[in-house]
Structure formats: structure tokens, C-alpha cells
Amino acid sequence: MGERVAFAFAGAVVRPIMNALMGKTWLRTERLPEGGFIACPNHCTEIDPLVVGHMLYNQGRPPHFLAKAGLFKPPVLKQVMQGTKQIPVDRSGTGAGKSLEVAREVLDEGGAILIYPEGTLTRDPALWPMKGHTGAARLALKTGAPVVPIAHWGAQEVFPRYAKRFYVWPRKRVRVIVGEPVDLSEFEGRPLDKSTLVAATDKIMAAITGLLAELRGEEPPVERWDPSAHQQSLHGRDVDRGAHPATDPAGADGAATNDGGIPA
Numbered sequence: 001m002g003e004r005v006a007f008a009f010a011g012a013v014v015r016p017i018m019n020a021l022m023g024k025t026w027l028r029t030e031r032l033p034e035g036g037f038i039a040c041p042n043h044c045t046e047i048d049p050l051v052v053g054h055m056l057y058n059q060g061r062p063p064h065f066l067a068k069a070g071l072f073k074p075p076v077l078k079q080v081m082q083g084t085k086q087i088p089v090d091r092s093g094t095g096a097g098k099s100l101e102v103a104r105e106v107l108d109e110g111g112a113i114l115i116y117p118e119g120t121l122t123r124d125p126a127l128w129p130m131k132g133h134t135g136a137a138r139l140a141l142k143t144g145a146p147v148v149p150i151a152h153w154g155a156q157e158v159f160p161r162y163a164k165r166f167y168v169w170p171r172k173r174v175r176v177i178v179g180e181p182v183d184l185s186e187f188e189g190r191p192l193d194k195s196t197l198v199a200a201t202d203k204i205m206a207a208i209t210g211l212l213a214e215l216r217g218e219e220p221p222v223e224r225w226d227p228s229a230h231q232q233s234l235h236g237r238d239v240d241r242g243a244h245p246a247t248d249p250a251g252a253d254g255a256a257t258n259d260g261g262i263p264a
Contacts, residue, residue, distance in 0.1 A: 014050060014053070014054065014057075015054060015057070015058075017050075018050055018051070018054045020168075021158055021166065021168060022154065022155070022158050022168075022171070022172045022173060022174050023171060023172070023173035023174070024054070024055075024173065024174050024175075024176070025173060025174070025175045025176070026055050026058075026059075026175075026176050026178075027175065027176065027177040027178065028177055028178045028179070029055070029059050029178055031148070031178045031179065031180055031181075032056075032059055032061060032112075032148065032178055033146050033148065033181065034110070035107075035110050035146075036106065036107030036108060036109065036110050036111050036112070036113075036145050037107075037112055037113075037145055037146045037147070037148050037181070038107075038112075038113050038114075038115055038136055038139060038140055038145050038146070038147045038148065039052065039056065039063070039112050039113065039114045039115070039148050039150055040115055040116070040117050040136050040147055040148065040149050040150065040204055040208060041114070041116065041149075041150040041151065041152060041208065042118070042122070042129045042150075042151050042152065042208050042209075042212050043116040043118045043120065043121055043122055043129075044121060044122050044127045044155070044156050044161055045121065045155050045156045045158075045159050045160065045161050045163075046121070046159060046161075046163075047155055047158065047159045048116070048152065048155060049063075049065060049114065051152055051155045051174055051176065052114060052150055052152060052176065053065075053114065055150075055176045056112050056114070061111075061112045062084070062111070062112070063112050063113075063114045064084070064085055064086055064087060064106045064111050064112060064113045064114065065086050065087065065113075065114050066086075066087045066089045066099070066103075066113070066114075066115060066135075085102065085105070085106055085111070087099055087102045087103055087106065087113065088102070100139075100142070103139060103143070104143055107143055107145045113139070113145075115135055115136040115139070117132035117133055117135070117136045117137075117201060117204055117205060117208070118130055118131075118132055118133070119132075119133045119135075121161050121162070122161075122225065123225055123227045123230065123232050124221070124224075124225035125225075126221075127156060127161070128209065128212065128220050128221055128224070128225065129205055129208050129209045129212065129220075129224060130224055130225035130226065130227065131205070131224050131225065131226045131227070131228075132201045132202075132204060132205040132224075133201070134194075134197035134198065134200075134201045136201070136204060137184070137187075137197050137200035137201045137204060138192060138197055140184060140200070141184065141187055141188070141192055141196070141197075141200065142192070146181035146182075147181060147182045147184065147204055148178060148179065148180075148181050148182075149178075149179035149180075149182060149204060149207035149208045149210075149211055150176065150177070150178055150179065150208070150211070151176070151177050151179070151208055151209075151211035151212035151214075151215055152174055152175065152176040152177070152215070153174070153175055153212065153215040153216055154172055154173055154174035154175055155174045157172045158172045158174070175215055177211050177214065177215055179207050179208075179210075179211045180207075182203055182204050182207050183203075184200050184203065187199065187200050205224060209224070
């Protein structure tokens with residue numbers, strides 16, 4: 001299955017569903033670079049990849065996700081995943097080199113790679129971006145690809161964090177805003193050690209948070225939420241804390257996404 005055909009098939013399935021679920025407003029999409037780039041959005045509900053992927057696809061920039069290697073095993077799904085050049089990530093580390101190779105190919109071909117620096121749904125009670133992982137910064141500094149911060153707000157009303165069903169009526173609207181590429185030039189030529197990657201990640205997270213503050217018309221917390229400081233898992237479901245009553249009426253039940261396990 002060719003990449004264009006595979007994306008056309010996926011788009012024909014997903015776009016009508018997204019249009020039925022919610023209204024949409026896309027802001028400053030002209031900021032998307034012409035060449036390959038890494039898209040870094042906030043992460044507050046399980047349908048975020050569809051929300052941001054929909055926006056990118058409609059701008060003629062089909063998204064490439066970092067997906068668990070197990071998704072490439074079922075025959076039909078494998079054909080779609082490989083046809084759309086999604087990037088397999090093996091958390092055991094055995095396939096890390098292959099992940100980087102495919103990522104480089106996507107970027108060199110002018111593609112968009114979507115990475116959630118938070119690694120999973122935010123643990124912040126008010127749904128602000130939390131402390132980020134370094135996968136996106138690592139890939140950007142290894143390849144020289146620009147990092148484009150993206151924020152969205154409204155999808156959590158359609159499918160609240162850890163929800164078990166959709167809330168379609170009354171009709172909701174999601175807003176997505178694209179930021180200017182994050183300036184990481186100060187890190188060029190530096191060793192890709194922990195201090196460099198953490199500092200670069202902080203700049204990326206600050207850009208995402210600033211965009212979300214603009215959408216929400218609110219001031220974000222002075223310090224980003226750190227799951228480790230609250231004895232919370234860095235991956236997977238945050239079932240112990242449960243639902244946040246203001247945003248999560250459906251209870252605690254969710255799934256994780258990865259943060260871009262690109263090797264050192």
C-alpha cells in the first residue's frame with residue numbers, strides 16, 4: 001500500500017468521524033514549516049492524536065506517530081501502519097536504531113512527526129502541561145528538525161480524561177493553535193547529556209504552555225506539575241488520583257502514549 005493511498009484511506013475513515021464529534025477552529029496554521037518538522041502538542045485526553053492529526057492532515061501535512069511496536073504485528077494494521085510510515089517504538093530498546101532511521105526518512109521527505117513530550121495524559125488537576133520527557137528534544141537536536149509547539153483546548157469536553165464514553169451534545173468545539181518553531185540554537189553542538197536535553201525540553205514545554213494559556217485566557221501555574229513529586233507513575237493510567245470533578249465526569253480509565261523513545 002503506497003503512502004498516499006494509505007493516508008487517503010485513513011483520512012476517509014477518520015475525518016468524517018471527527019467532523020461529527022465536534023466543531024473545530026484552527027489558528028495560525030501558516031506557521032507550519034514547509035519542510036519536515038516535529039509537532040509537539042499538549043496531552044489531556046485520549047483523542048488528542050486524532051484532534052491534532054486531523055488539523056495536520058487538512059493542512060496537507062499527514063502526521064507520522066511514534067507507535068508501539070506491537071501495533072505493527074497484526075497483518076491489516078501492519079499494512080496501514082507501514083503504508084503511512086508510522087514509526088515503530090520498541091521500549092525494550094532493541095529496535096531503537098530502526099526508529100531513528102524511519103524518523104530521519106520522514107523528516108528528510110518533509111513529513112510531520114507528532115510527539116507528546118509529556119509521554120502520557122497530563123497529571124495536572126487543571127489539565128495544564130506537566131513536566132516533559134526528552135524524546136522530542138533529543139530527536140530535534142539529532143536531526144536539526146524544527147520543533148513546532150501546538151496547543152488545543154475543547155477536546156476534553158467531548159472525551160474527558162480517562163472517560164468511557166463521548167459527550168457529543170450539546171455540540172462542542174475544539175480550538176487548535178500552532179506556535180512558532182522553538183529556538184533551540186543555544187543547544188547546537190552541545191553534548192546530548194541530561195542537562196542539555198532537560199533544558200531543551202523545558203523550552204519546548206514553556207512554548208506549549210504559553211499557547212494553551214492563550215487559548216484558555218488563563219495564567220498557567222508557576223511550576224509545571226511533576227508526577228514524581230506527587231508519587232505518580234510517569235507512564236500509563238493515573239487511576240489512583242481518579243477523575244478531576246471539573247473536567248472528568250466519567251471517571252478514571254485511560255491509556256498511555258509514548259514520548260518519542262528515540263535512542264541516545
